Amino acid sequence: MTRQRRTDQETAARMMADIEPAYTDQQAQVEADRCLYCFDAPCIMACPTGIDIPAFIKKIAVQNNRGAARTILSSNILGASCARVCPTTVLCEGACVLQDRDQKPIKIGRLQRYATDAVAGKEASLLEKPAAATGKKVAVIGGGPAGLGCAAEMARLGHAVTIFERRPEAGGLNTYGIAYYKLTPEVSLDEVEVVKSLGVEIRCGVEVGVDLPMADLQKDYDAVFLGVGLGHTYTLGIPGEDLPEVMEALAFIEEIHTQPLHEVAVGEHVVVIGCGNTAIDAVTQAKRLGATSATIVYRRGEKDMPAYAYEYEIAKADGCGFVFHAAPVEVLGESSVTGLKVIRTEPDAEGRARPVPGSESVIPCDMVIKALGQEKQVQMLQTLLPDLALDAKGRVVRDEKTGQTSVPGVFAGGDAANGGREVVNAVAEGKKAARGIHAALCGDAVEGPVQHTRVGVPGSKPVGSGLDRPVRVPEAEAEYYAAKGER
Amino acid sequence: MADLSINLAGIRSPNPFWVASAPPSNTAYQCHRAFEAGWGGVVWKTIGDPIVNVSSRYSSHNVGGMRMVGFNNIELISDRSIEVNFKEIKECKERWPDRAVIASLMTDTRENWHDMMKRARDAGADGVELNFGCPHGMCERGMGSAVGQNPDVIETIVGWVMEAAEIPVIVKLTPNITDITQPARAAKRAGADAISMINTINSVTQVDLDRLVPEPYVDGKSAHGGYCGPAVKPIALNMVHSCAADPDVQLPISGIGGIGNWRDAAEFIALGSTSVQVCTAIMHYGFRIVEDMIDGLSNYLDDKGMDSVNELCGKAVKVVDRWETLNLNYKRIASIDYDKCIGCNLCYVACEDGAHQAIALTEAGERGLGPGRLPGKPIPEIKDEECVGCNLCSIVCPVDQCITMVDVDTGKPPMTWKEYQEKLASGEMKPIPAHP
Numbered sequence: 001m002t003r004q005r006r007t008d009q010e011t012a013a014r015m016m017a018d019i020e021p022a023y024t025d026q027q028a029q030v031e032a033d034r035c036l037y038c039f040d041a042p043c044i045m046a047c048p049t050g051i052d053i054p055a056f057i058k059k060i061a062v063q064n065n066r067g068a069a070r071t072i073l074s075s076n077i078l079g080a081s082c083a084r085v086c087p088t089t090v091l092c093e094g095a096c097v098l099q100d101r102d103q104k105p106i107k108i109g110r111l112q113r114y115a116t117d118a119v120a121g122k123e124a125s126l127l128e129k130p131a132a133a134t135g136k137k138v139a140v141i142g143g144g145p146a147g148l149g150c151a152a153e154m155a156r157l158g159h160a161v162t163i164f165e166r167r168p169e170a171g172g173l174n175t176y177g178i179a180y181y182k183l184t185p186e187v188s189l190d191e192v193e194v195v196k197s198l199g200v201e202i203r204c205g206v207e208v209g210v211d212l213p214m215a216d217l218q219k220d221y222d223a224v225f226l227g228v229g230l231g232h233t234y235t236l237g238i239p240g241e242d243l244p245e246v247m248e249a250l251a252f253i254e255e256i257h258t259q260p261l262h263e264v265a266v267g268e269h270v271v272v273i274g275c276g277n278t279a280i281d282a283v284t285q286a287k288r289l290g291a292t293s294a295t296i297v298y299r300r301g302e303k304d305m306p307a308y309a310y311e312y313e314i315a316k317a318d319g320c321g322f323v324f325h326a327a328p329v330e331v332l333g334e335s336s337v338t339g340l341k342v343i344r345t346e347p348d349a350e351g352r353a354r355p356v357p358g359s360e361s362v363i364p365c366d367m368v369i370k371a372l373g374q375e376k377q378v379q380m381l382q383t384l385l386p387d388l389a390l391d392a393k394g395r396v397v398r399d400e401k402t403g404q405t406s407v408p409g410v411f412a413g414g415d416a417a418n419g420g421r422e423v424v425n426a427v428a429e430g431k432k433a434a435r436g437i438h439a440a441l442c443g444d445a446v447e448g449p450v451q452h453t454r455v456g457v458p459g460s461k462p463v464g465s466g467l468d469r470p471v472r473v474p475e476a477e478a479e480y481y482a483a484k485g486e487r
Numbered sequence: 488m489a490d491l492s493i494n495l496a497g498i499r500s501p502n503p504f505w506v507a508s509a510p511p512s513n514t515a516y517q518c519h520r521a522f523e524a525g526w527g528g529v530v531w532k533t534i535g536d537p538i539v540n541v542s543s544r545y546s547s548h549n550v551g552g553m554r555m556v557g558f559n560n561i562e563l564i565s566d567r568s569i570e571v572n573f574k575e576i577k578e579c580k581e582r583w584p585d586r587a588v589i590a591s592l593m594t595d596t597r598e599n600w601h602d603m604m605k606r607a608r609d610a611g612a613d614g615v616e617l618n619f620g621c622p623h624g625m626c627e628r629g630m631g632s633a634v635g636q637n638p639d640v641i642e643t644i645v646g647w648v649m650e651a652a653e654i655p656v657i658v659k660l661t662p663n664i665t666d667i668t669q670p671a672r673a674a675k676r677a678g679a680d681a682i683s684m685i686n687t688i689n690s691v692t693q694v695d696l697d698r699l700v701p702e703p704y705v706d707g708k709s710a711h712g713g714y715c716g717p718a719v720k721p722i723a724l725n726m727v728h729s730c731a732a733d734p735d736v737q738l739p740i741s742g743i744g745g746i747g748n749w750r751d752a753a754e755f756i757a758l759g760s761t762s763v764q765v766c767t768a769i770m771h772y773g774f775r776i777v778e779d780m781i782d783g784l785s786n787y788l789d790d791k792g793m794d795s796v797n798e799l800c801g802k803a804v805k806v807v808d809r810w811e812t813l814n815l816n817y818k819r820i821a822s823i824d825y826d827k828c829i830g831c832n833l834c835y836v837a838c839e840d841g842a843h844q845a846i847a848l849t850e851a852g853e854r855g856l857g858p859g860r861l862p863g864k865p866i867p868e869i870k871d872e873e874c875v876g877c878n879l880c881s882i883v884c885p886v887d888q889c890i891t892m893v894d895v896d897t898g899k900p901p902m903t904w905k906e907y908q909e910k911l912a913s914g915e916m917k918p919i920p921a922h923p
Contacts, residue, residue: 029552030552033551033552036831036833036885037833038830038831038832038833039831039832039833039835039836040832040835040848040864040865041831041832042830042864045864061551097829097830097831098829100829100830101829101885101886
């Protein structure tokens with residue numbers, strides 16, 4: 001039992017192929033024709049980047065794929081990757097009115113992929129030419145979705161933008177950290193090229209604060225955007241955690257994205273600790289790359305898991321195992337992992353998982369993957385900017401609409417500011433911050449794009465303009481009722 | 488079970504469903520298949536001097552992924568010999584004595600019409616249909632719609648035909664004319680036994696945007712074709728009704744145009760058709776569709792307590808009247824069922840941009856959340872006082888019975904435009920103020 005290659009090239013390619021294959025022209029037509037073309041459509045409201053979804057779908061229906069792609073990308077520069085990784089069932093598709101008529105929402109994500117695939121490699125030529133140069137320079141720290149979203153919007157507004165990315169490639173989690181069967185690095189890197197083609201300079205392999213003093217950036221640039229994301233996975237703090245076959249989920253996924261698929265080594269029996277979406281990505285890919293068994297260990301119950309229901313379904317369909325109400329106690333093994341000792345848990349009065357004394361057991365395994373969520377980069381941020389205000393959870397405090405932080409000239413968005421949400425939220429926050437920076441540098445407010453001639457309720461939040469307001473999400477509705485004092 | 492049998496000017500068939508004169512009625516083989524499937528009659532593909540056809544011949548108007556919403560063709564009449572056609576009619580009639588077999592005819596001179604009438608009778612046809620409608624090819628040679636567009640010529644030719652007629656004569660009319668009642672009256676004057684309508688409508692269905700040539704494509708060119716299929720039904724219903732309601736026509740009608748199911752058929756019958764003819768739907772789905780046409784019509788008649796299809800015939804003719812006879816004091820307005828509304832707001836934008844600005848978008852308010860009612864999302868609300876009852880919102884609403892039109896009591900007695908004019912003239916009432 002050891003961590004080793006367990007598949008061949010052909011099998012790996014098949015197992016890791018698109019989980020949802022691209023639509024053919026006719027499949028896209030049939031699906032697009034189903035769209036009602038709602039006015040003030042809920043799907044637009046549910047999209048953090050406010051893509052005019054009915055408009056792009058109707059363009060697909062009449063075979064104007066280039067126009068469809070332009071509609072998407074002008075709102076969301078990472079439209080191709082979002083088409084693949086967005087939790088559409090709780091965002092746009094979750095808001096589709098057809099759910100209330102015949103329980104079958106429009107497959108918006110797949111249509112978005114169809115439209116963006118149609119222009120893959122030539123997206124930049126689709127977009128409106130950047131505005132006249134403003135002469136302002138903006139530095140973006142972090143080339144992930146937030147940084148790219150911010151940089152693209154800034155470039156289109158006429159600013160000179162430089163992204164500083166510490167890794168060899170930009171794209172962040174899109175390039176390194178999403179299940180391969182959902183998003184390949186190629187799609188992400190294509191998007192990076194589009195951002196570059198807008199005139200954005202991307203300097204990879206440069207870590208601000210290490211290779212380049214923060215003060216230089218503040219001195220040389222008119223504004224700085226922080227899109228640094230999150231840090232390492234939380235540690236378990238249990239014996240055996242430093243054994244060589246214990247690894248972070250994101251490191252495991254990064255290996256998948258930086259090596260030939262069949263060369264990625266996995267254990268024969270893999271245990272993944274945690275039950276979020278990254279845990280699902282890890283357990284399914286371990287299984288697909290040849291592990292005989294791949295099992296999630298989660299200290300709480302099935303209904304408590306943070307993973308989306310459709311992600312859970314993928315893992316079950318892949319034959320992954322689930323051990324609920326079990327907390328890790330010790331990783332067993334002398335020089336390599338032989339098992340994971342767990343203890344059964346029970347919810348206490350507050351619903352927290354409490355270990356039940358004497359209920360220990362051992363799950364034999366030869367590889368342990370930790371998917372416990374990522375830490376905030378508190379120390380790094382405090383070193384970079386001692387005056388930067390962070391909240392109690394370590395998130396960068398910023399104005400939600402403009403991204404402005406407590407430090408003048410410094411703006412923030414994405415996981416570092418929101419604590420860890422979806423790619424699409426990061427893009428939207430980057431975009432909003434770009435507009436905030438633009439307003440701060442040039443005094444101009446930028447809005448939209450929004451659906452033409454739309455009408456909202458006076459006084460309510462703007463709709464479809466990128467203010468994240470997911471609908472058909474239980475929390476959002478609960479929040480609404482709470483505000484109304486109902487229920 | 489209701490009696491579906493009909494008698495159209497002496498032509499009897501066990502049900503009102505006839506295969507129209509067209510590609511599906513080209514051969515005895517097809518007619519056998521049609522009768523096996525249950526069709527009550529077949530109008531043979533038009534017989535005349537054999538022609539030469541082109542390739543290709545058909546084209547489609549597709550809407551939102553739905554095929555053949557409209558359909559056209561540039562195929563001419565039968566390309567088989569007159570002898571073979573009449574021989575096969577005879578075979579069919581002998582094998583299916585209870586069904587109607589009608590010979591569709593097209594020729595030119597008085598002698599030729601007499602000859603064709605004799606051959607049709609000798610073949611045992613139950614009747615003939617004179618093709619005065621075909622709008623492509625044959626009309627360029629002075630036949631088909633070239634006849635149907637000229638009431639005087641209709642009268643002359645039908646007169647020739649009637650000289651030799653020993654079996655019922657149906658005159659098939661072209662819709663490519665301003666007033667369908669004029670050729671219908673001409674047929675009546677000349678002694679025709681019945682009329683059928685509509686033949687196909689002049690059309691170009693689509694232009695191929697790559698080679699910039701319409702379909703059907705024939706070696707770099709195309710031609711106007713005859714249009715049919717579901718899209719022509721409203722036009723056909725209008726013409727059937729016009730003839731059914733005209734006191735100077737008063738001939739039995741065989742209705743044609745976009746009929747594909749029992750509901751379409753029932754509508755044609757209600758507006759005055761005795762039989763109905765079907766082509767495009769057969770070309771799309773085959774003869775089997777008649778099974779539900781028979782079943783559905785029968786169930787409908789039973790549900791409505793009608794013993795026979797003849798009871799339905801013409802039932803809706805009288806209520807379709809001149810505009811000036813409509814009640815100006817009748818009012819209906821739209822009403823939204825918020826338990827059904829899914830929040831697409833199509834009603835709002837349709838009314839706002841396309842009609843009368845009588846729907847507001849407002850906060851969900853006391854209605855709270857629910858289908859179509861999301862945080863921060865406005866909902867449509869009818870402005871009762873602005874609503875003119877045009878129906879548009881209820882038409883665009885994608886949910887059945889979500890927006891219904893509700894009668895409003897105006898408290899005023901019925902008044903037609905004619906009566907209004909009289910009252911204005913007599914000074915009994917002042918003009919109704921113009922809409923602001």
